[in-house]
Amino acid sequence: MKQMRRYLYMxxxxxxxxxxxxxxxxxxLLGNYYGTSNLVWASIIGLILIYLTTGYTLGxxxxxxxxxxxxxxxxxxxxxLLTGVIPLAARPILRLSSQxxxxxxxxxxxxxxxxxxxxxxxxxxxLGTASPFAIRLAVEDKEHSGRxxxxxxxxxxxxxxxxxxxxxxxxxxLVGTYRTFAILGAMLLxxxxxxxxxxxxxxxxxxxxxxxxxxxxxxxxxxxxNDKIALGLVFEDESQYNYIQVQHVNRYYLLRLNEGQxxxxxxxxxIDTYYGPWELILVAPFFNPxxxxxxxxxxxxxxxxxxxxxxxxxxxxxxxxxxxxxxxxAKIIDVGYEYFDLDFPNLNIFIEDARRGLSKSTHTYxxxxxxxxxxxxxxxxxxxxxxxxxxxxxLTDDGVMLINIARIQDYRKLVDALAxxxxxxxxxxxxxxxxxxxxxxxxxxxQSTEITNLFANYSNLKSNPQTPKTLLQAIELTTECIQTAxxxxxxxxxxxxxxxxxxxxxxxxxxxxxxxxxLQ
Numbered sequence: 001m002k003q004m005r006r007y008l009y010m011x012x013x014x015x016x017x018x019x020x021x022x023x024x025x026x027x028x029l030l031g032n033y034y035g036t037s038n039l040v041w042a043s044i045i046g047l048i049l050i051y052l053t054t055g056y057t058l059g060x061x062x063x064x065x066x067x068x069x070x071x072x073x074x075x076x077x078x079x080x081l082l083t084g085v086i087p088l089a090a091r092p093i094l095r096l097s098s099q100x101x102x103x104x105x106x107x108x109x110x111x112x113x114x115x116x117x118x119x120x121x122x123x124x125x126x127l128g129t130a131s132p133f134a135i136r137l138a139v140e141d142k143e144h145s146g147r148x149x150x151x152x153x154x155x156x157x158x159x160x161x162x163x164x165x166x167x168x169x170x171x172x173x174l175v176g177t178y179r180t181f182a183i184l185g186a187m188l189l190x191x192x193x194x195x196x197x198x199x200x201x202x203x204x205x206x207x208x209x210x211x212x213x214x215x216x217x218x219x220x221x222x223x224x225x226n227d228k229i230a231l232g233l234v235f236e237d238e239s240q241y242n243y244i245q246v247q248h249v250n251r252y253y254l255l256r257l258n259e260g261q262x263x264x265x266x267x268x269x270x271i272d273t274y275y276g277p278w279e280l281i282l283v284a285p286f287f288n289p290x291x292x293x294x295x296x297x298x299x300x301x302x303x304x305x306x307x308x309x310x311x312x313x314x315x316x317x318x319x320x321x322x323x324x325x326x327x328x329x330a331k332i333i334d335v336g337y338e339y340f341d342l343d344f345p346n347l348n349i350f351i352e353d354a355r356r357g358l359s360k361s362t363h364t365y366x367x368x369x370x371x372x373x374x375x376x377x378x379x380x381x382x383x384x385x386x387x388x389x390x391x392x393x394x395l396t397d398d399g400v401m402l403i404n405i406a407r408i409q410d411y412r413k414l415v416d417a418l419a420x421x422x423x424x425x426x427x428x429x430x431x432x433x434x435x436x437x438x439x440x441x442x443x444x445x446x447q448s449t450e451i452t453n454l455f456a457n458y459s460n461l462k463s464n465p466q467t468p469k470t471l472l473q474a475i476e477l478t479t480e481c482i483q484t485a486x487x488x489x490x491x492x493x494x495x496x497x498x499x500x501x502x503x504x505x506x507x508x509x510x511x512x513x514x515x516x517x518x519l520q
Contacts, residue, residue: 004069007195008134009155011076014191015130016159017166018184022083022127023048025167025184026120028177029086032243032258033094034113039504047117048124055128062129063136069199072133077192077208079126084185084215086123087178088222090116131156173240173331182219189215230260235339239331246339253339255307255332258374265307267340272316272470277404277439278309279474280432281369282317284400286475287430287449290456294471296398297321297366303354303382304372307336308347314367315344317471323347324365326357355381355390364396370403378405380499383418384492388425388444395446401426402443407433411506414499415440416489423487431485432478441478442485451482 027044034040062071093115134152139145171180189212197205234253235246247254255265266274273279281302286292297318302310305325314323323346327333330351336342350357354372368391372382381387391401403422407415415431419442423429426444430451433440458475461467492499 004199005138007198008069008072008138009152011073011191011195012130012134012152012156013159014188015076015079015127016156017163018080018083018159018188019052019124019127020160020163021167021171021184022120022124022163022181024164025172025177025180026117028167028172028238028243029090029094029181030113030116032177032238034259039500043113043117048120051121051124052128055125055130056132058125059129059132060136063133067136069137070196070204072130072137073192073195073199074208075126075129075133077189077196077211079123080185080188080192081211081215082123082126082185083188084182085218085222086119086181088218089119091178091222168240172238176238177243178223179219182215182223185215186212230256235335237331239329241329242332244329244331244335246335248339255335255340257332262374265309265336265340267307267309267312269341272313273473274309275434275473275477276437277371277434277441279313279470280434280441280478281310281367281402282313282471282474283454283478284367284369284402284443285398286457286461287400287428287443287445287451287453288398288447288457289449289453291460292398292453292457294318294467295320299324299363299365300367301358301361301363301365301369301394302326303358303368303370305336305349306332306371307340308342309340310369310371311347312341312344313470313474315346317468319346321346321366324350324361324363326350326352326354328353355387358394359390361394364394364399366396366399368395368399368401370401373404373406377503378414378499380492380497381494383421383499384494384497385421385424386494388422392425392446397447400443400445402441405440405442406438406503407440408438408506411509412440412486413489413502413506415442416486417492417499417502418442418489419485420487420489421492423485424491429485429487431483432481434477435481451484454479454482 023044026048027041030040030044131152135149138148138152167180171183175183193205193208196208230245230247232247232249233245234248235244237244242257245256245260247256251268253267254263256262257264263276266276266278281300285297294317299322300314300318302323302325305311305327308325311323311325314321325347327349328351333342333349333351354370370382370391372379395401403418405415405418419429419431422442422444426446427448428445430443431440432443454475458472458479461475462472
């Protein structure tokens with residue numbers, strides 16, 4: 001019995017590992033299409049817990065009716081097979097959802113989201129049966145029931161602990177989300193088959209040899225083609241942080257991440273101005289009193305470098321300035337070198353979180369640009385009063401900060417909150433809604449300034465024939481929509497920054513208003 005119990009513990013360990021690994025992989029699978037908001041996470045975690053609860057209940061009853069090791073390992077085998085074939089079933093649904101996202105077909109989006117979550121019900125319920133089933137088989141007498149139960153739950157939890165880190169840190173960056181599910185299924189299936197062979201012999205094993213064949217075929221069929229259907233797709237990969245795709249359309253290279261609703265970087269070999277948020281970094285120092293000399297800009301920090309569009313714009317206008325670019329995703333930097341002409345000598349790249357990276361910097365900057373949002377969300381720790389105080393401390397006396405924020409037409413709760421938060425640290429804050437986009441840029445100067453300074457600097461620059469055309473176009477775009485930012489929003493702090501709540505409320509208000517029909 002002692003030898004049999006070892007096989008039982010082995011099954012429990014790998015059931016716990018695959019359960020948590022599948023949950024983390026599910027968040028990534030859906031995040032590639034629906035983003036990584038708290039709503040997505042809550043939906044995944046909530047339903048997984050319901051599936052596990054069902055499995056715990058079912059496992060106890062199942063074990064009482066069929067208290068055999070063969071039954072235990074057969075359940076794990078089926079759980080493994082169903083886990084491994086999730087990509088085959090999910091991929092066509094998610095491809096449909098990516099097209100629905102582009103066309104704002106909300107019904108199709110919700111239907112696809114729910115359908116994919118339901119695909120996890122069977123394998124997770126079966127995995128949930130493992131611990132109660134194992135307890136029923138392992139307990140021989142009442143005197144040791146507590147000790148045995150505790151050991152089984154400890155082994156299962158240890159497996160879950162490893163399963164928490166395995167997909168996000170190793171498997172997904174190495175082989176991608178879909179192959180991660182296939183590997184998890186194959187791993188658990190091997191354990192189940194080994195357990196059946198050891199406890200019931202070769203004849204029992206032969207009866208389930210069809211399972212690895214089905215899993216292998218499902219993997220080969222399910223992995224063909226790209227994850228998404230996108231015009232001009234030339235690159236597709238996954239990193240520890242993002243699903244990354246590059247499109248080549250009309251000689252423009254476009255960087256899209258995760259759900260793909262934002263263009264994070266853009267590049268054209270013959271064009272320098274893109275009339276988006278990237279070149280507004282050039283405008284920042286000209287909120288200072290005129291005449292402001294371009295050569296006064298000696299060092300610039302870009303928090304959220306992506307593939308380097310803003311850095312390229314800066315390099316055109318301020319070629320003498322040193323650029324410190326912070327980007328948490330190293331694979332995006334590789335994409336920048338490959339497709340977005342990122343390679344220029346005055347750029348220092350730091351692969352780390354923007355807030356942590358800036359806090360470690362010993363430099364001060366004339367410009368600090370913050371562009372880290374994943375439409376329409378933004379990391380909360382880069383929105384707080386304490387963070388903007390850190391930014392202010394890293395600005396020169398004539399330094400100006402700018403931050404890119406999402407709004408939804410006239411729904412501006414996040415913009416208002418960030419304007420109020422920044423205003424609590426900076427004397428002057430300005431707002432610019434970029435025409436034809438959902439982007440709002442907030443500028444904040446360390447010293448007291450006026451909007452009229454921007455107009456005066458523009459006149460001075462325009463009279464100089466050596467002024468780069470890219471800079472003049474950026475200022476012209478800014479002057480079309482610049483205004484003093486509102487201050488009526490809530491002040492966000494490290495203790496309380498309900499950023500996603502603000503954004504979700506804004507999205508709900510937008511949908512309820514019926515204005516989404518105007519975009520279709």
